[in-house]
Amino acid sequence: MECYKFQLVAIVSLVLLLPSTQGWGKDGHAIVCKIAQSRLSDAAADAVKQLLPAYAQNDLSSVCSWADTVRFYVRWSGPLHFADSPDKVCNYDFKRDCKDQNGVKGRCVVGAISNFTDQLLTYNTKTKTEYNLTQALLYFSHFMGDVHQPLHVGFTSDKGGNTIAVRWFKRKENLHHIWDVNIIETAEERFYNSNIDDFTADLQKNITKGWANQIKGWETCDNNKISCADVYASEGVKAACDWAYKDVTEDETLSDDYFESRLPIVQLRLAQGGVRLAATLNRIFG
Numbered sequence: 001m002e003c004y005k006f007q008l009v010a011i012v013s014l015v016l017l018l019p020s021t022q023g024w025g026k027d028g029h030a031i032v033c034k035i036a037q038s039r040l041s042d043a044a045a046d047a048v049k050q051l052l053p054a055y056a057q058n059d060l061s062s063v064c065s066w067a068d069t070v071r072f073y074v075r076w077s078g079p080l081h082f083a084d085s086p087d088k089v090c091n092y093d094f095k096r097d098c099k100d101q102n103g104v105k106g107r108c109v110v111g112a113i114s115n116f117t118d119q120l121l122t123y124n125t126k127t128k129t130e131y132n133l134t135q136a137l138l139y140f141s142h143f144m145g146d147v148h149q150p151l152h153v154g155f156t157s158d159k160g161g162n163t164i165a166v167r168w169f170k171r172k173e174n175l176h177h178i179w180d181v182n183i184i185e186t187a188e189e190r191f192y193n194s195n196i197d198d199f200t201a202d203l204q205k206n207i208t209k210g211w212a213n214q215i216k217g218w219e220t221c222d223n224n225k226i227s228c229a230d231v232y233a234s235e236g237v238k239a240a241c242d243w244a245y246k247d248v249t250e251d252e253t254l255s256d257d258y259f260e261s262r263l264p265i266v267q268l269r270l271a272q273g274g275v276r277l278a279a280t281l282n283r284i285f286g
């Protein structure tokens with residue numbers, strides 16, 4: 001028993017110590033999936049319901065961070081959460097940027113989205129699929145969130161801002177974590193009494209009002225393609241240059257100015273992630 005207790009403490013400590021390089025934090029991914037599930041066609045809603053594990057109780061947002069919780073022991077999945085470009089290069093190129101640390105092509109968030117799209121497309125085929133479509137859905141929904149986090153399409157040598165040490169108000173953080181978690185958390189604390197549902201509801205209101213005339217454009221995928229992750233990655237690295245990295249120096253304290261000017265970008269990317277996740281699932285499942 002003591003030994004078991006020790007192991008548990010060791011595992012919990014290890015999890016707490018792991019660097020946060022996962023993409024939007026739990027809240028960001030949940031927001032993307034919540035927005036998406038509310039926009040599904042009947043056919044896609046039914047497919048999602050069939051594929052979700054029973055414990056999710058038909059709530060996609062409850063399992064949207066599953067891919068992060070398994071990535072440290074499902075080693076092959078690590079490089080699939082991001083697609084970094086060469087330093088100071090503010091555009092995305094599949095051939096140049098979509099590879100893992102061993103140079104294996106296609107192993108990045110954009111390649112993963114297209115791979116899991118292909119797997120999910122076997123849902124409606126007559127023959128029995130060889131894929132685990134529950135896992136495919138969870139990975140796909142997570143990576144559609146990740147590709148919208150600008151620093152998941154950041155620069156290679158600073159690992160998408162992970163090695164840039166800064167302060168968030170008084171707390172020591174790294175730039176990547178500020179975009180994964182802190183901007184969202186600070187907004188929830190300041191404006192929504194720390195209530196994620198109210199934060200999400202405000203984004204949804206904006207989707208039907210402020211951004212209403214842009215939604216068709218967000219949803220559209222050119223040339224009749226089913227998923228368009230290369231477009232989202234291109235927007236992401238541009239936002240990383242224009243907003244995330246811009247004017248940030250090592251060991252700087254980032255506070256109100258940075259928060260207030262970057263929050264609208266975070267809100268936009270969360271909303272786009274949700275709208276596009278739904279649009280893509282609707283195309284996949286008919």
Ligand SMILES: [Zn+2]
Nearest residue numbers: 022023081146
């Ligand atoms: Zn991730």
